[in-house]
Amino acid sequence: MAGLFITFEGIDRSGKTTQAERLAERLRAAGRSVVFTREPGGTGLGRKVRGLLLERRSEVDPSAEMLLFAADRAQHVNTVIRPALLQGKVVVSDRFFDSTVVYQGHGRGLDLDRVQAVQEVATGGLRPDLTVLIDVDLETVKQRWIPEDADRLEAAGDAFFDRVRKGYQWIWQAEPERVLRVDGRLPVEDLACRIYSEVRERLAGAVRPNG
Ligand code: TMP
Numbered sequence: 319m320a321g322l323f324i325t326f327e328g329i330d331r332s333g334k335t336t337q338a339e340r341l342a343e344r345l346r347a348a349g350r351s352v353v354f355t356r357e358p359g360g361t362g363l364g365r366k367v368r369g370l371l372l373e374r375r376s377e378v379d380p381s382a383e384m385l386l387f388a389a390d391r392a393q394h395v396n397t398v399i400r401p402a403l404l405q406g407k408v409v410v411s412d413r414f415f416d417s418t419v420v421y422q423g424h425g426r427g428l429d430l431d432r433v434q435a436v437q438e439v440a441t442g443g444l445r446p447d448l449t450v451l452i453d454v455d456l457e458t459v460k461q462r463w464i465p466e467d468a469d470r471l472e473a474a475g476d477a478f479f480d481r482v483r484k485g486y487q488w489i490w491q492a493e494p495e496r497v498l499r500v501d502g503r504l505p506v507e508d509l510a511c512r513i514y515s516e517v518r519e520r521l522a523g524a525v526r527p528n529g
Contacts (some may be wrong), residue, residue: 321403325414328452341509356412384422391440422483454502
């Protein structure tokens with residue numbers, strides 16, 4: 319059976335992790351073999367990189383930040399995602415390269431062409447079959463978080479997250495066939511049902527010939 323690669327994206331506290339987990343559970347219940355994973359931190363190396371990147375006291379240059387996310391991604395693609403796809407599994411990843419494009423490209427202001435070029439190296443050209451974008455406005459996410467608990471990226475401020483959200487909108491508009499945008503303000507169960515039915519519809523008959 320062909321593998322499928324599904325990624326979840328959205329700004330911090332959009333609810334994407336909950337929805338990614340729900341989808342993985344539903345696909346398992348439907349008999350698919352599923353690998354649920356995340357970035358940063360989906361591998362042993364990645365967990366160390368995650369610590370370096372999110373530690374609030376770290377000072378990280380934007381280019382260094384982008385390259386560290388890319389290093390995590392290369393390890394993740396080559397040791398977790400591709401092998402699972404080659405075994406015909408469904409891989410559900412909480413974040414992938416769109417996060418780098420919007421957080422380091424749109425958010426930090428790094429050159430988008432350069433960011434894209436680094437993604438090619440990190441992924442070896444692997445692209446998701448489907449990306450679920452959980453879209454939520456800043457006011458809603460702010461009601462969901464406690465500022466003192468924020469990690470280094472979450473503490474980046476409103477203007478940063480505004481650029482990140484716009485970056486996601488831009489990707490969705492540019493690639494509507496890959497990116498499914500859903501309203502993250504919907505109740506959790508309603509959203510989970512909507513995502514599952516869209517995933518089933520979009521992926522019916524989808525074939526990934528060579529991982
Ligand atoms: P998480 O909270 O969804 O696990 O993501 C951790 C943080 O890392 C979140 O603030 C988004 C950020 N991030 C980037 O800035 N660039 C990336 O490439 C990835 C994968 C995450």
